[in-house]
Amino acid sequence: MISAQLFDPQLQPLLYAKVTKYMLHGPCGIDNFQAKCMINGKCSKRFPKKYRERTDWAENSYLLYARPDNGLVFECNGARFINQYVVSYYPQLFLLFDCYINIEISGTVKYLSKYIYKGPDRATMKISGGMQDKIKAHLDGQFIGLIEAY
Numbered sequence: 001m002i003s004a005q006l007f008d009p010q011l012q013p014l015l016y017a018k019v020t021k022y023m024l025h026g027p028c029g030i031d032n033f034q035a036k037c038m039i040n041g042k043c044s045k046r047f048p049k050k051y052r053e054r055t056d057w058a059e060n061s062y063l064l065y066a067r068p069d070n071g072l073v074f075e076c077n078g079a080r081f082i083n084q085y086v087v088s089y090y091p092q093l094f095l096l097f098d099c100y101i102n103i104e105i106s107g108t109v110k111y112l113s114k115y116i117y118k119g120p121d122r123a124t125m126k127i128s129g130g131m132q133d134k135i136k137a138h139l140d141g142q143f144i145g146l147i148e149a150y
Contacts, residue, residue, distance in 0.1 A: 002103050004049070004065035004088040006072040006081075015091060020074045022100040023087045027079040048084035063105050 028035035
């Protein structure tokens with residue numbers, strides 16, 4: 001569903017054109033040490049990524065997307081872009097909106113479960129002036145977020 005590679009311009013010309021227009025990172029690293037992403041001589045976005053034949057889970061719960069060494073190259077302003085410089089994207093969404101849309105899948109299921117079972121957030125308020133209705137103040141102070149409501 002999510003891709004991080006150049007497609008063949010003969011088979012997918014529209015997708016190839018949009019990926020080369022919006023979803024290429026760089027040039028940075030040894031090609032351009034003055035790039036905005038460079039911090040202490042390294043790309044802060046960790047480009048170029050390693051070539052991978054298939055998509056796998058990393059130890060930090062993020063996906064390592066397939067970036068095959070298929071020989072596809074895009075050249076622009078003297079820079080050569082290969083699959084190692086493609087930012088991940090969801091092709092259908094990308095074609096629909098025709099703009100830069102970076103999509104990443106992470107192991108957020110564990111956090112979703114944590115917040116569902118955590119219980120609702122609450123606040124204690126002090127009501128000044130007049131008589132205090134502690135029951136009403138408690139009920140007014142409850143907050144139910146989206147996760148709890150779901």
